[in-house]
Amino acid sequence: MTLAHRLGSRAVFALPAGALAALGHAPFGLWPVSLAGFAWLALIVSRSARPVSAGWLGGLGYFATALHWIVQPFLIDVARHGWMAPFALILLAGGLGLLWAAAAWVATRTRPRALGWVAALSLAELARGYILTGFPWALPAYVWADTPLRLASAWVGPFGLTALTLFATALPAATRRPLSGTALGALILAAAFAAGWTRFDLVPDPRGTVRIVQPNAPQDEKWDPDRARIYVDRAIRLSGEHGAPDLIVWPESAIPWPLDMAGPILEAAADAAGQASLVTGINRRTPDGLWFNSLVLLDGEGELADTYDKVHLVPFGEYIPLRIDLLRSMAGFSGFGFTPGEAVRLVDTPLGTALPLICYEAIFPRHGWDAGRPDYLLQITNDAWFGTFSGPYQHLDQARFRAAEQGLPLIRAANTGISAVIDATGRVTASLPLGTDGHLDAAMPRPLPPTIYARTGDRPTGLILLLTLAVLIVAGRRNAIANRASSS
Known part of the structure; x- marks a missing residue:
């Protein structure tokens, strides 16, 4: 042989x-x-x-x-x-x-x-x-x-x-x-x-400006009571730097306190944002003890305008399938972690209607098919979990595919990177590198007409x-x- x-x-x-x-x-x-x-x-x-x-x-x-x-x-x-x-x-x-x-x-x-x-x-x-x-x-x-x-x-x-x-x-x-x-x-x-x-050749000219804030909080420090405020203050400072964006976007869980305890921080963030609306990730809890991984929108007046709760949770990271007691300690909080949101839906922002994608939700091509067609995709994520070698880059590539599949631009705010603005062909038009803090102001790409895949799905x-x-x-x-x- x-x-x-x-x-x-x-x-x-x-x-x-x-x-x-x-x-x-x-x-x-x-x-x-x-x-x-x-x-x-x-x-x-x-x-x-x-x-x-x-x-x-x-x-x-x-x-x-x-x-x-x-x-x-x-x-x-x-x-x-x-x-x-x-x-x-x-x-x-x-x-x-x-x-x-x-x-x-x-x-x-x-x-x-x-x-x-x-x-x-x-x-x-x-x-x-x-x-x-x-x-x-x-x-x-x-x-x-x-x-x-x-x-x-x-x-x-x-x-x-x-x-x-x-x-x-x-x-x-x-x-x-x-x-x-x-x-x-x-x-x-x-x-x-x-x-x-x-x-x-089909991509239209951009319209509007978005500011993406990347605080770069290490995963082992962002929930530390003695260190967490450092990175929140950094995000507030970056939001208030010179410029006139229409929308400011912070990453997933950028505020490490639950929504009902974060009033002063949200006020400071709104003051820094000025007339711009601000999106941030934050955890939300209900009086009966349920926790949600959420996205909130503050309008130009600093008022809470909308809330979206993550629907597609990470198994063993945000919830424990079948409530396996041995693995309970890996969930996001005591008990059994987060509760999924009721439904995927669109959020109205100054740049148009957005389909929220909180971290893991961006890996699913089918996410949001029943919510209606948005003007753009809005991903907030904390990729510090994925290390610095391959995970964050692969996660970004999947976001690029979501944009290309649907013919929609995508705004991506990542805690430690890679934050990016992606046009309707999946091309990265602006980005912040992995492992750095800062902000970027970028022109907002515009959508293309619905693609064949957007109309037919996987059937x-x-x-x-x-x-x-x-x-x-x-x-x-x-x-x-x-x-x-x-x-x-």
């Missing part, structure tokens, strides 16, 4: 193939390496005598590499939670890898197996965005975040672009002539690249993938029948 045959058929090589496939994500951005990894993995799954093992190992390598930032929240308080860090990474990567193993098992029932792998894996990634509240972080489509190919998501969404990416990279394994398959895959991606490029992609998989399964059964007939 030649080395090339071993590399393309042994299940064990799926582990490094999956790891290579993840290198297209931030902070590496090595999308050509990622394409090679996906192509190698498709070859292994299609040829291996143990395709299910190959699928799981590929998923393990992919998610362990892409999601290694998941250990960072456990390192904020090492004494209490540090021991959980390696288990969290292994369990998360291994658990998500089971979806890839299931896709490989389905692919064994299809012909050609490489295309069955594409259809089944694309459906598995779609399911990952929905089941058990969903966790669509590090979708294969996101390797295109820094290229015009991200704009294909305006037509097919991130799950459709994931399917297109996997299809293009699997063609060498699916065809009898690998070079021809490679050329065809490259042609498909080049066409999508060119189509996406045309959307840059067309899901339906096409199901029909494709059904056809490939029928072809697989016919092939099996023909093989049995020829051998008898």
